[in-house]
Amino acid sequence: MKIKTLIFTALIAISTFAIADTKMPSEPTDTTKQKNADVLHMLPFTNTADFSATAKDLVSKSDSLTIHNAKGNVVWNLDAYLAFSGNNKPAPDSVNPSLWRQAQLNNSYGLFKVTDKLHQIRGYDLAVMSIIEGNTGYIVVDPLTSTEVAKAAMDLVYEKLGKKPIVAVIYTHSHLDHFGGVKGIISEDDVSNKKIKVIAPKNFINEAVSENVMAGNAMSRRAMYMYGGLLPKNAFSQVDAGLGKGTSVGNITLILPTDFVNETGQKMTIDGVDFVFQYTPDTEAPAEMNFFLPQFKALCMAENATHTMHNLYTLRGAKVRNAKAWADDLHEAIALFGEKTEVIFASHHWPTWGNEQAITFLKKQRDMYKFLHDQTLRLANQGYTMNEIAEMIKLPESLSTEWYNRDYYGTVSHNAKAVYQCYLGWFDGNPANLSPLPPVETSKNMVEYMGGEDAILAKAQKDFDLGKYRWVAQVVNHVVFANPNNQKAKDLLATTYEQLGYQAESAPWRNFYLTGAMELRNGVRPLESPMNSASPDFVRAMPLHLFFDFMAIKLNGPAAEGKHIILNLIFPDVKENYTVELENSVLNYTRNKIHDKADATITLDRQLLDQLASKQVSLEDAKKSIKIDGDSKKVQEFFALQDNFNEWFNIVTP
Numbered sequence: 001m002k003i004k005t006l007i008f009t010a011l012i013a014i015s016t017f018a019i020a021d022t023k024m025p026s027e028p029t030d031t032t033k034q035k036n037a038d039v040l041h042m043l044p045f046t047n048t049a050d051f052s053a054t055a056k057d058l059v060s061k062s063d064s065l066t067i068h069n070a071k072g073n074v075v076w077n078l079d080a081y082l083a084f085s086g087n088n089k090p091a092p093d094s095v096n097p098s099l100w101r102q103a104q105l106n107n108s109y110g111l112f113k114v115t116d117k118l119h120q121i122r123g124y125d126l127a128v129m130s131i132i133e134g135n136t137g138y139i140v141v142d143p144l145t146s147t148e149v150a151k152a153a154m155d156l157v158y159e160k161l162g163k164k165p166i167v168a169v170i171y172t173h174s175h176l177d178h179f180g181g182v183k184g185i186i187s188e189d190d191v192s193n194k195k196i197k198v199i200a201p202k203n204f205i206n207e208a209v210s211e212n213v214m215a216g217n218a219m220s221r222r223a224m225y226m227y228g229g230l231l232p233k234n235a236f237s238q239v240d241a242g243l244g245k246g247t248s249v250g251n252i253t254l255i256l257p258t259d260f261v262n263e264t265g266q267k268m269t270i271d272g273v274d275f276v277f278q279y280t281p282d283t284e285a286p287a288e289m290n291f292f293l294p295q296f297k298a299l300c301m302a303e304n305a306t307h308t309m310h311n312l313y314t315l316r317g318a319k320v321r322n323a324k325a326w327a328d329d330l331h332e333a334i335a336l337f338g339e340k341t342e343v344i345f346a347s348h349h350w351p352t353w354g355n356e357q358a359i360t361f362l363k364k365q366r367d368m369y370k371f372l373h374d375q376t377l378r379l380a381n382q383g384y385t386m387n388e389i390a391e392m393i394k395l396p397e398s399l400s401t402e403w404y405n406r407d408y409y410g411t412v413s414h415n416a417k418a419v420y421q422c423y424l425g426w427f428d429g430n431p432a433n434l435s436p437l438p439p440v441e442t443s444k445n446m447v448e449y450m451g452g453e454d455a456i457l458a459k460a461q462k463d464f465d466l467g468k469y470r471w472v473a474q475v476v477n478h479v480v481f482a483n484p485n486n487q488k489a490k491d492l493l494a495t496t497y498e499q500l501g502y503q504a505e506s507a508p509w510r511n512f513y514l515t516g517a518m519e520l521r522n523g524v525r526p527l528e529s530p531m532n533s534a535s536p537d538f539v540r541a542m543p544l545h546l547f548f549d550f551m552a553i554k555l556n557g558p559a560a561e562g563k564h565i566i567l568n569l570i571f572p573d574v575k576e577n578y579t580v581e582l583e584n585s586v587l588n589y590t591r592n593k594i595h596d597k598a599d600a601t602i603t604l605d606r607q608l609l610d611q612l613a614s615k616q617v618s619l620e621d622a623k624k625s626i627k628i629d630g631d632s633k634k635v636q637e638f639f640a641l642q643d644n645f646n647e648w649f650n651i652v653t654p
Contacts, residue, residue, distance in 0.1 A: 023521040025236045025514070026495045028093040028502050031467030035503045039097045044401055050307070051087070054108035054122075054350045060160045061110025065123065067152050067248070075148045075250035078109055078123055080233040081240075092235040094502045099510065102308070102408045103240035105350070111156050114351050115296050115343050119161065121153035126244035127177040127347050129153050130300070132293070134271025137167035141300065142178040142347050143185055146250030150181025167271045169255075171200040172302035172347055173288035174207035176252065183253035183537075191255050197270065200257035201279060201289040208254065209542045211286065214553055215317060217645035223316040225651065228511030230518065230527070236498075237514055242308050242409035242507035243348045254537040261289045264332070278336060280329040282322045284310055290333055297342040299358070305330060305365045307349040308408035312372065313418030315508050320418040323373035330366035334359065361404060368405045371395060372412065376419035385428035386420040407506045440654045443481035453479050453486055464496060469503075472496045480520070484653040493652075494520040516652040526648045544576055544606070545591065551580075551613055552587040554642045560585045565638050568594050568601040569609070576606075582638065600630030612639050 109123020
């Protein structure tokens with residue numbers, strides 16, 4: 001199975017260092033220049049405390065930071081960003097000044113001291129890796145996305161802090177950028193031999209390998225837009241990801257946890273360091289935890305409190321997150337640890353020092369998510385719809401002027417929609433929206449009603465000249481979906497998207513707009529990922545029941561109509577048996593059962609099933625490694641009904 005169908009960030013990585021756009025983007029218009037200039041007067045740019053914080057207690061950094069894999073391919077290139085967005089460079093007209101500020105803060109890199117015996121490596125990936133010194137060795141928190149960057153980070157630790165063994169690794173939550181590099185710093189043998197503990201929150205395994213399986217291909221394609229992985233790195237294209245610069249593109253691994261945190265208040269002592277955990281499921285991740293270090297008076301907030309408004313809904317697509325649970329757990333963290341905390345560190349960005357500053361930070365992050373939750377529901381209960389609420393809701397000045405509450409990753413707009421969706425779903429109650437026509441048919445009718453393509457484009461150009469970009473995007477999108485061969489329409493829509501991208505404070509919004517513009521101008525250009533296309537670690541970690549769930553999704557229902565196939569599958573390597581039954585164009589399965597009237601019984605290793613289902617090997621090629629008792633034609637027919645997904649489907653054109 002392809003890793004890209006398993007975890008979204010593997011696809012973020014597709015060509016982070018993409019080839020340059022063959023058609024140049026447009027220049028910022030006067031309207032865009034003015035909008036961005038206005039931002040300079042709206043926000044407290046004279047407050048430069050964050051720049052001091054990102055530079056505080058730097059232990060060491062290299063003159064440049066470009067990391068290669070064993071084949072010499074670049075897997076991380078911070079230098080590409082530093083070349084155009086160094087700290088002393090003012091915001092160009094093509095970037096929202098607030099986002100530019102965040103991008104410059106995220107340029108900070110190297111080994112930093114947080115407090116005695118607690119350090120961080122920042123700028124080596126989207127996430128941050130923390131290092132806690134125990135009595136005899138290191139405890140590593142969140143070993144980044146890929147092995148190459150994790151190893152490079154740990155090499156710097158060894159060089160500057162001394163060579164000591166790693167005694168434990170902590171995964172704070174179930175997102176890939178916090179564990180994928182683990183085999184760059186420890187081996188599975190050392191974990192198996194109980195030399196190293198791997199600690200994670202309850203349900204980590206299931207969430208780590210399953211969050212994006214069911215809609216993985218769609219999420220992956222959209223993630224290319226969200227993180228700007230297809231865009232060049234320059235002031236007209238991808239400048240940042242909000243949480244960090246971007247995601248490394250190296251080798252992704254997983255070592256299964258040995259110990260789990262199951263509840264708030266759970267304590268551990270690891271190599272002389274005391275930990276008090278707070279279990280926070282259904283916040284930023286389905287499986288997540290914070291922890292407090294009493295000896296250091298340091299509170300790790302994982303990804304529950306960072307220097308940005310986070311996503312209640314992520315634009316790549318995922319289940320919405322629980323704003324109330326998130327706010328409640330921040331409130332609980334204050335009650336549990338607030339009085340004792342002298343520094344907060346997290347899995348992204350830089351620490352917050354000082355008790356008063358730490359409490360203020362947590363309170364205002366808490367109140368931001370609670371405001372979004374409570375006020376969205378207040379307006380919903382007054383009858384306002386999702387899109388109306390997104391236009392109406394504004395954070396109070398006491399929250400919105402804090403840099404760590406700005407829209408660099410999540411936004412007030414799409415987070416309010418997430419709260420509405422969480423409680424009320426997609427339907428706004430208006431019968432006209434209950435069963436609308438699909439996009440292409442809607443667009444053709446709209447174009448006809450508006451007087452044809454030429455008439456629309458003439459009016460749209462006038463509105464574009466007036467700076468009405470949101471409206472132009474809506475209208476011209478209908479022309480493109482009605483006639484995707486209308487290059488004039490695509491060019492106008494691309495230019496419109498570029499202006500909206502240049503104005504966006506949110507890095508994902510900017511990346512969505514600019515990637516859409518690029519594909520309107522140049523078409524969809526498939527690129528080969530520089531990573532391995534399959535990850536044995538993820539495949540092995542994926543439970544068989546989840547694998548069969550995914551096979552059920554990949555079943556081509558129309559092609560399966562009228563077919564009835566029953567197969568027994570015996571996996572001697574993992575000592576599991578399953579019966580799968582195809583009937584009514586649906587695939588069901590039963591564990592630990594052998595059906596006495598099955599069409600065939602198949603004995604094979606688990607790894608071979610992965611390859612057959614993803615069509616990496618054919619049944620004919622695999623016959624030497626498979627034992628089939630029964631009708632082999634039914635087996636062939638069964639696997640032939642599995643669809644392969646095209647990850648390069650169109651987004652901005654039909």
